[in-house]
Every structure is written in structure tokens, then in C-alpha cells.
Amino acid sequence: MIPVRGVNGARVAVLGLGRSGLSAARALRAGGAEVLPWDDNEAARAAAEAEGFAPADLTRAGALEGAAALILSPGIPHLYPAPNPVVAAAWAAGVPVDNDIGLFFRSFATEAWESFDSPPKVIAVTGSNGKSTTAALIHHVLAASGRDSQLAGNIGRGVLDIDPPGEGGAVVLELSSYQTELARALTPDIAVFTNLSADHLDRHGGLGGYFAAKRRLFAEGGPDRAVIGVDEDEGRFLANQMAEGPGDDRVIRVSAEAKLAGPGWSVFARKGFLAEWRKGRQVASIDLRGVPGLPGAHNHQNACAAYAAARCLGIGPREIERAFNDFAGLPHRSQLVAEAGGVRFVNDSKATNAASAARALAAFPRIRWICGGLEKEGGLGALTPHFGHVAKAYVIGREAAGFALHLRDLPHELCTTMAAAVARAAEEAEAGEVVLLAPAAASFDQYDNFEKRGEDFIAEVARVLQR
Template sequence: MIEVQGVSGQRVAVLGLGRSGLSAARALRAGGAQVLAWDDSPEAREKALEEGFEIKDLTRDGAFGDIAMLIVSPGIPHLYPQPNKAVANALREGVAVDNDIGLFFRSFAAAGWAAHDVPPRVVAVTGSNGKSTTSALIHHVLQEAGKDVQLAGNIGRGVLDIDPPEDGGVVVLELSSYQTELARALTPDVAVFTNLSADHLDRHAGLGGYFAAKRRLFAEGGPDRAVIGVDEAEGLFLAGQMAEAPGDDRVIRVSVNRKLAGPGWSVFARKGFLSEYRKGRQAGSIDLRNIKGLPGEHNHQNACAAYAACRTLGLSPKVIERAFHSFAGLPHRSQLIAEKDGVKFVNDSKATNVDSALKALKAFGKIRWICGGLEKEGGLSALAPALENVTKAYVIGREAAEFSLQLEGVKAEICTTMARAVEAAMSEAQPGETVLLAPAAASFDQYDNFEKRGEDFIEEVRSRL
């Protein structure tokens, strides 16, 4: 556990008692704070009460009269579309509002670090798509290289649940916009920005607010190194803001759309080959085409970002390449779950928006595509460039008929349920084809989350093999 610093003797409130909320409450108590907790769920309150935390309704007027700080869990809005009542109360009374990420960065450096030969470092990864795979890949490479490394944040353990790092240790954090937008301290040693596409727009009042939340990871603390995907205008702008000159190698630009030239530091992938350039000369390369855990252009972007981050930590290209080959990938993200009679079965349930689904469709040819669910804003027109790869679509979800009407030029069957979709796709699949779950939609019309949807797909496939 990372004990929170600077709170001894203070009364600190925690709003939201899920994984991150309870973790923050424990770390605050370990740091000497008196913790008051609140959640709208009676079950969550009961669990906190069993752990000895005082329960206080923070939504009531005057609730913050003796409270020094409010710690808010990621899913609770503090500004848009409208602030939670407890957050509004705190702000009106001048109480500082933070989250577990802010607590982590203000508390990470401990007194014992004076004895370290090499201070521990933090690599923080954000972006719209690929941040989980990129974070897990960095963690895997460092682990294979024999480093003391921990994975936390949106993936792995809660940030305050990790062990105090050893000499030369590395903590890899996956951070969502919900986490970066509110943290009062953001000081990673290496910050990674994968890409940007429209998502969570109601929470951030539009794309500009969403990008601003991501940008805080770079602007607030000034990382020693910034790895930035520059295939979108926002990433290109961010790289320009962070670099002092064209040759400033504190910024590593990443692309899968074009060769990156110039005097600076860059990593790019073209036609399945990763290349690293520094000061106009090639410094490393990897053939990504036969790495099973990283299929498709979107995973090549993840590989470039992870490669760049690991290079900043002193790893050689050969060490990174060797680790790439043993990376199995993450569940529900271009996950190869089976292969039989020349047909591949791939679970990309995490493709919950059009942009991520587009990347999944581009990664494979001759696709039997299982799609559908709770559609997000913007429609499906952006999928058009990859629909030529689709042999047939099998549409699930409560609004399957409406969803299928947007798939112009694609033969589609309305299946509604996962069982029916898998049965139909498997019965019709031919050698050389891929049965791909890439929904391009949220799961909440039928499942609790995308993990449950992916698990259902896996179960239905394996029960028929």
C-alpha cells in the first residue's frame, strides 16, 4: 500500500466506494487521516462500515463544515454534464477536491528513497484506444527484462494498493480521462498518449474537453519523456507544445500512418515493420507481422508506443523484440481464442466504439462479423473504409434491426443474441475466414460490461468446437 502523505490528523471524505474509493480510504487511514465515506449504494456503505470507516451523507447541506478534502471516484461527475451534489457542496464550501491518482502522485516518493541507487519511476499511459494493451505490453517487456515492475490504475491493481517500489522499480499506470481530469498532482517520469477519438463526450462537454482532460497528464507535471501518437491533429498539436525544437528528444513521436523524418526521436510502423529513428538515423527495427499477440495496425501503434516507452527506460531493441514475441495480448482485445479448420475466432469485445471497431475490422480479412449493442453517438458511417473486409455481419442487441440498417452494402443477419450469432457465423464460416466479435457499441443493453459480453462469446464458441 502507498500511504497518503500530508493528511495526518485531517478529516478527509471519500465519495464512491468501489475499488478505487475503498483503496483510497484505506491509504488515507494508513496516512493518519480520519476518513468519512459515502456512496449512494447501501451495500457499498455497509461494506465500508464493516471496515471501520465512518459513514456520512455528503449530499446534505453543511456536510463539509469540518472536512479538509474530498476524494472522488472516477465514475462520479464533478463538472459535466452536471456535478454530483456532494461534489457541488464541497466546491461551494471551498473544500479541495482530488482523486486517488492525485493522492498517488503526491505520496509516491517516500523517505526510504534516499537509500535507492536508482529512484523508482512512473510510466503513465492515456489515450482513447489501445491504452490497456500499451500499458500491459510495457509491463510485460519490463517484466521479461527482469525489472521490478507493477501495473496499476485502470488495469491491474488500484494505484494506492501497489507495494512501495524497490530500487529502480517501475510503476506502469493506465489512466482514463476520468482519472486525469481531476487529479491535483500528475507527475509521471514518462507519459504516453496513444491516440484520440470521440468518446465520453457528455462527461467532458465535447471533444475539446475530452482532449483537455488527456492533455493534463503532460501539461501539469512536465514528464521527463513524452511518447505521443501524432496520427491525429490533437496528438500532433500536443507534441508541438511539448517540444522546444525539432530535435528535442524529450518528445518521441509515434505513427502508423507515415514515416517520421527529422532530427528528433520517432518510432513508426509501416507495412508491419517498426522503425526507430534518432537524429535522422535508424536506431532499431522490429518485424511485427508474425507477433500473434499484436495483430493489425492498431496493435502496431500500441507496439510503437510501448517500444518508445521501454527505450526511454534503457532497454535495447533486441530485448524489447524478444519480449514482444511472448506477449499473449489482453482478454477482449483482438484476443485469438480458437482456430479450427482454417477459421480463426477473435474476441474484441472491448471495441465498444466505432473507431476501435474500425481498427479491428482492418486487422483481419474475410470476416464473419458479430456486432451490435447499445449504439453510441455519431452513427456507423466511419466504418465504411473497412466494410469491404466483411463477408457477413451477425447483429446482436436489443436494437439489432436498427443497427443493421446502417451497414450499407453488407449482408447482415439479425440475430439479437450472442448464441444465435455465434451459431450462424460458425455454421457459415469457410477456411481462411475470421469470426470476429467487434461490436462497435456498448454492452449495457444485454450485459453488465464488455468483459461479460466477451466471456459469453468465448463460451459460445468453445461449446461448439
């Protein structure tokens, strides 16, 4: 645990008692704070009580009187589409609002670091798509090279649940826009931006607000190194904002679409080969085509970002290459779950928006595509250029007919349920094809989360193959 610093004797309110909220409550208590925890969910309050916390109803008038801060869980809106009433009450009372990420960054360094020859490093990864894989891959490379590394944030453990790192240790954080937009302290040593596509637009008041939330990690975080994907205008803008000139190697530009030129530092992938260039010369390359845990151009972009971050930490190209080849990938992200009769079954349930699903469609030449669910803002236009890879779509979800309207002339079948979609896709698939779950939609119309949806796909694939 990372005890929160500077709160001894203070009254600190915590709204939302899920993983991050309860973790924050524990760390605040360890730092000597009087914690005022609350959650509208009775089961969450009971879990807090079981750990010795006394819930305090923050929705009642005057509940924040005397509070030094309000710590907000990431799922609770603080501005758009409308402020949570407790947040509005904190504004009115002049109580600062923060989150567990802000607490982490202000509490991470301790007096013990003064005796370290090599202080711990924080690598923070954000972006729309690929941030989980990129963060996990960086962590894997560090561990494979013998570095003490911990993975936390939006993946793995809560940021305040990790162990205080020792000399030369590293903490790899995956940070969502919900986390970066509110944190009052953001000071990573290395910040990584993968890409940007329309997502969570209601939460951020539009695409500009969404990008602004991501940008805070760089503009307010002041990292020593910035690894920035430049395949969209937002990334190109951010790289330009961070660099002092063309040769500023504090900014490492990353691409999976183009060869990057110039006197600076860049890492890009073309036709399955990763190349590192510095000062106008190629200094290293890796063949990614046979790396089983990183299929497709979208994963090659993740590999480039992870490679750049690892190079910033002094890890050599050959060490990184060996670690890449040992990387198993993450569940629900281009996860190969079975192969039978020359047909592969791939679970990419995490492809919850059009841009991430488009990357999945681009990764395979001939696809039986399982798609559908709760549509997000931003539309499905990003998918259209990749329809040529799709032999047929099998649409799931309560609004399958509405989703199917976006497929235009693409052959498709309304299946509604995962069981029906997997059965039909498996029945019609031919050798060399991929049955791919890449929904391009949220899961909440039928499942609690994308993990449950992916698990259902895996179970149905197993059931079909056992027949």
C-alpha cells in the first residue's frame, strides 16, 4: 500500500467504494486521515463496513462540512453530462475534488528515495485504444529484463494498493480519461499516448474535451520523456506541443502507418517490421510478423509504443525482442481462444468502439465477424474501409436490427445472442478464416462488462467445438 501523505488528522470524503474508492479509503486511513466513505450501493457500503469504515451519507446537506477533500471514483461524472450532486456540493463548500491518481502521485516519493542511486520510475499510458496491451507489454518487458515492475491503474491493481517500490523499481500505469481528467497531481517520468478515436463523448462534452483529458497527462504532467502516437491529428498536435524543436529527443514519435523521418527519435512499424530511428539513422529493428501475442497493425502500434518506453529506461533492442516473443497477450484483446479445421476463433471483446473494431478487422484477411451491442456516440464509419475483409457479419445485441443498418450491403445475419452467433459463424466458416468477436459497441445491453461478453464467447466456442 502507498499511504497518502499530508492528510494526517484531516477529514477526507470518498465517494464511490468500488476498487479504486475502497483502495483510496484504505490508503487515506493509513496516512492518518479520518475517512468519510459513501456509495449509493448498499453492498458497496457493507464491504466498506466489513473493513472497519463507518459510511457517512455524503448526499445529506452539510455532509462535507470540515472536509479537506473529496476523493471521487472514476465512474462518477464530475462535469458532463451533469455534475454529481455531491461534487456540486463540494464546489459550493470550496472542498477540493481529487481522485486516487492524484493521491498516488503526491504520495509516491518518500524520504527513503534520498538514499537511492536509482529512484523508481513511473510510466503512464493513456489513449483510446491499445493502452491496456501497451501497459501490460511494458510491464512484461521490464519484468523479463529483471527489473522490479508493478502494473496498476485501470489494469491490474489499484494505484494505491501497490507496494512501495525499491531502488530502480518501476510502476506502469494504465490511465483512462476518467482518471487523467480530474487528478490534481500528474507527474510521470514517461508518458505514453497511443491514439485517439471518438469514445466517452457524453462524459467529456465532446471529442475536444475527451482529448483535453488525455492531454493533461503531458501538458500538466511534465514527463521527462513523451512517447506519442502520431497517426491522428491529435497525436501530431500533442507531439508538436511537447517538442522544443525537430531534434528534441525527449519526444518519441510512434506510428503504425508511416515511415517517420527527421532528426528526432521515432519508432514505427511498416509491413510487420518495427524500426527505431534516431538523428536520421536507423539504429534497430524487430520483425513482429511472427510474434504470437501481437497480431495485426494495431498491436504493432502497441509494440512500437512499448518499445519506445522500454528504450527510455535503457533496455536494449534484443532484450525487448525476446520479451515480445514471450508475451501472451491480454484476455479479450485479439485473444486466440481456439483453432479447429483451419478456422481460428479470436476474442476481441474489448473492441467496444468503431475505431478499435476497425483495427481488429484490419488484422485478418477473411473474417466471420460477430458484432453488435450498445452503440456509442461517434458512429461506425471507421469500420467501412475494412468491410472487404468480412465474409459475413453475425449481429448480436438487443438492438441487433438497428446495428445491422450500419452494415449496408455487407452480408449479415441477425443472431441476437452470442450462442446463435457463434454457432452460425462456426457452421459457415471455411479453412483459413477467422471467427472474430469485435463488437464495435458496449456490452451493457446484455452483459455486465466486456469481460463477461468475452467469457461468453469463449464458452460458446468451446461448446460448439465439442459437438
